[in-house]
Amino acid sequence: MGRAPCCEKMGLKKGPWTPEEDQILINYIKTNGHNNWRALPKQAGLLRCGKSCRLRWINYLRPDIKRGNFTSEEEETIIKLHEMLGNRWSAIAARLPGRTDNEIKNVWHTHLKKRLPPQEHSNNNKNTKKRKNNSEITKKSNKKSSKQKQEKEEEEGVEQHIKIEGTPMSPTTQCSSSGSTNITNNNNNNGGESINNEDDGNNNNKDDDDNLALDEDFWSEVLSSDNSNDEEARKFEDIEFSDDLFQFPLFSSSSSSVACDDLDFWYDFCSKSLELPQL
């Protein structure tokens, strides 16, 4: 498989972005969208490679990015999702509206990893390895590989857990008022699409991006480009993050051997660090 020539070979700029570059990129995407990252910098007049533009946009310039410290709820969510998904930061990020995979990865390495016993985060790499381990198999298999299906199913499994409990990860704004009465309805109304926008966001996001590019209300379309949307955001606002999360089926049923193996750990972890006497 051919690789795109790297930007340094093209005389393109590297390093930190200037406010001017940011503005150019924002303005360009605002008016034209980002259908083709590779062509974008040229068309926008930026001396950057498409990769760099994409990263800057996704990790920093996107209007729906939530800046600032992670809440303890978000951190707990990351820990739990990491336990389930491993180092699949984009999958984790897809469940934390407004947070980027890069940000989550950084937070994990700088803060969260330290909270876990050493054994834990070494175990957590098991899911990560899968990508490379499967790569050779995947290369020779169908394009819609079984691996992909498996991962999707895995993630749907996670969604199931989240949906069933009705306590998805919490945006900082969500805790406000309304309680958690209509959680189930929300999820049912969405018919299985409730939170899992990852596939839409990542695999099918070209279509989304096309729509985005054509949309006059671009800036109001927060969360649209990858992992969520307004409706989702509102939904999250209606859902109160509760300690129910700690009663994930994953952690309380026999449906997952992983869950059972980790139950003691989570019990200890939660009771020590989260002051959850009800557990």
Place this chain on the structure above:
DNA sequence: AACAGCTTCAACCGCTGTCTT
């Protein structure tokens, strides 16, 4: 005040997966 060591995080790198031809 000055320095060293540590931490954080934006950005880069290289790889894989998917789509197109």
Place this chain on the structure above:
DNA sequence: GAAGACAGCGGTTGAAGCTGT
């Protein structure tokens, strides 16, 4: 089916900021 092109992902790096001495 092969090969090229591209997007996306996770790992890693290094500059800047922070903290301790």
